[in-house]
Amino acid sequence: MKISVIGTGYVGLIQAVGLANFGFKVIGIDIDDSKVKMLNNGICPLYEEGLEELLKKHTGKNLEFTTSYEKIKDSEVIFLCVGTPQDNNGNTDLKYIFSAVDNLKKHISGKKYLVVKSTVPIGTNQLLKERLNGYNIEIISNPEFLREGMALKDFLNPERIILGFDENDLSSKEILKYIYQYFIEKNIPLILTNYETAEMIKYASNAFLATKISFINELSKLADKTNADIKTVSYAMGLDDRIGKKFLNAGIGYGGSCFPKDVKSLTKQFESKGIDPKLMTATDSVNENQVKWFFEKIKNYYGDISGKTFAVLGLAFKPDTDDLRESASIKLIDLLLKEDAIIKGFDNVKRARENAYNMYTLDKSKAFYGYNLYILDSLVEAVTGVDGIIFAVEDTKFNTIDFENIFNMVNEKVIFDGRNIIDNEKIKKIEFEYIGVGLR
Ligand SMILES: NC(=O)c1ccc[n+]([C@@H]2O[C@H](COP(=O)([O-])OP(=O)(O)OC[C@H]3O[C@@H](n4cnc5c(N)ncnc54)[C@H](O)[C@@H]3O)[C@@H](O)[C@H]2O)c1
Structure with a gap:
């Protein structure tokens, strides 16, 4: 055939x-x-x-x-x-x-x-x-x-x-x-159904996962203000198999070519039928704000980030891909660049690094900010001499970094973990300052 x-x-x-x-x-x-x-x-x-x-x-x-x-x-x-x-x-x-x-x-x-x-x-x-x-x-x-x-x-x-x-x-x-x-x-399992059900299953699945992420992200803000540890909250919640542990890690928000647009599209589909989509609107709005909220945490740490240099580790919207579409890491980089920070970006996927380089040199809306951006092929180069290290993608491979070695390479000893992937207790023992999402 x-x-x-x-x-x-x-x-x-x-x-x-x-x-x-x-x-x-x-x-x-x-x-x-x-x-x-x-x-x-x-x-x-x-x-x-x-x-x-x-x-x-x-x-x-x-x-x-x-x-x-x-x-x-x-x-x-x-x-x-x-x-x-x-x-x-x-x-x-x-x-x-x-x-x-x-x-x-x-x-x-x-x-x-x-x-x-x-x-x-x-x-x-x-x-x-x-x-x-x-x-x-x-x-x-x-x-x-x-x-x-x-x-x-x-x-x-x-x-x-x-x-x-x-x-x-x-x-x-x-x-x-x-x-x-x-x-x-x-x-x-093969589900044989009509057009409309098949179409809804796709949107329902993506919107549900996005909602799970926004749910834990919203909780992470409360955790920040109350001394609760969101990582332990997620872990304990996930042990309940009615809830499940996946898509329950707090961070700087979901991205990619599907979740953001599919949640927005579903919202519009509700509205076109005269239904007020309260949950979808909230999921989207929590997500839109999450990266800005984390950016404010970084800013508050320094007071003024102008001229500060940051290593941003992880560029794509998730690990093991080169796809930068709606990447929260790129959104965070844009916010930092707009306030005159200097960025040294690195991703474990070579093609993600190339795509980021092309995006900041070829895309006219971004090229201006690209002057303060360096995409580097080695993690060591990216962290050398920086005023802060930011983890922006949920890539657990970053946990194998030799932090003791890196301690002597950086200018300021602070880690902003936008995905809560780094072992914070280990980091603190090396006397790095650690700032995560809903945990210290
Ligand atoms: N990327 C994912 O992880 C994923 C997962 C599930 C579903 N989807 C859905 O699948 C669809 C495709 O997503 P994608 O990520 O592969 O998109 P993509 O942007 O990576 O690829 C789309 C391709 O279609 C080509 N194209 C556009 N118009 C064309 C035309 N008239 N004739 C021939 N080719 C044409 C483009 O040049 C491009 O190569 C979307 O609806 C997306 O929401 C994507």
């Missing part, structure tokens, strides 16, 4: 490479010519562990990339994986979805199945059905749940597969079961 994947970003590329690895003949389509060229040369345009090896293994054999929609005509099944960013008002902008579908229309010959993996507001698959009315095509909603940083593992071991169908569509179920045979044999 021939399969096309439209959009070869974090979701589409994993899907294309993963399906090629299952033995399908796959064509990846993207409007970005430079990305397509890289991919056809076996070069991965994004960082995800293990992805480049698999890309090299299959490219030129059963996997190819193109900017031409014409190649779609040979594919029976088409996965739609283009971005769904937010517009200026927080609504989901469906321009990439509509443009892809309109391009696709021109090349439909014979029966096709369009599997929508992009995260789209409730009602969108029905809207696409109407847009494709009169064409020999079925639409299946199949939201994606992979986590960047472990995307290949998630592709092979999803916790569930959600498939939303049109009630009159009798053939899609068999096609999807054939493609997802590997998962069915592994007894991965």
Whole structure:
């Protein structure tokens, strides 16, 4: 069976490479010519562990990339994986979805199945059905749940597969079961439902996790004022398996290409139906403020941060990825730079460092602040001579740092742990000042 994947970003590329690895003949389509060229040369345009090896293994054999929609005509099944960013008002902008579908229309010959993996507001698959009315095509909603940083593992071991169908569509179920045979044999739960339920499951899952994070972040402020230790609170809460320990670590807030925009989009979806989304609004607002609140803690420590130099460790929105979209670390760096601090940034992922460098030199809105920013390839270089070390990404690898050694390299002995990842008792014994989120 021939399969096309439209959009070869974090979701589409994993899907294309993963399906090629299952033995399908796959064509990846993207409007970005430079990305397509890289991919056809076996070069991965994004960082995800293990992805480049698999890309090299299959490219030129059963996997190819193109900017031409014409190649779609040979594919029976088409996965739609283009971005769904937010517009200026927080609504989901469906321009990439509509443009892809309109391009696709021109090349439909014979029966096709369009599997929508992009995260789209409730009602969108029905809207696409109407847009494709009169064409020999079925639409299946199949939201994606992979986590960047472990995307290949998630592709092979999803916790569930959600498939939303049109009630009159009798053939899609068999096609999807054939493609997802590997998962069915592994007894991965398959939820077969309607479009709207499938669409809501995706938003509900992301919004719930985001709410959990904002919940503990809000509590962390109270902990700060009351001598409670938020890390112990999280740990104790997490032992209750009705609550669970994941997504319960206080920090400088969630980021990435999904949670912030999906929470905002869900808020707008409520509002469009005349419902006041109190919980979603609060989740978003707590998150927006969390990084500013931590920034104020840093500022209060010094009084004036102008001319102070900080090592910011961790640049991406989470560990093991190069994705800087909505990264809380970048937001914190911006706040520091705007008050004339000097930043020495480092991330354990090389591509994250490169992306940050490019962002502060090429992005016109940021280039001005980039004068006081240095992206360094070594952690030791980043911390040497600084007035404070800031941990901004939940990367536990930073805990292996030799803090005793670093003690003599820094100017001021203070650590701001924006993710509560560092062993604060150990740090204090070395006589570093330690300031965390909701703990001292
Ligand atoms: N990144 C994640 O971790 C993740 C996880 C689950 C779901 N999602 C959802 O999956 C979707 C894709 O996310 P992503 O992170 O992969 O996005 P991305 O921005 O990394 O990739 C999107 C790709 O689509 C391409 N594109 C845009 N318009 C196109 C068109 N008309 N034809 C062909 N290609 C086109 C872009 O050039 C880009 O390469 C979004 O809806 C997102 O919310 C993302």
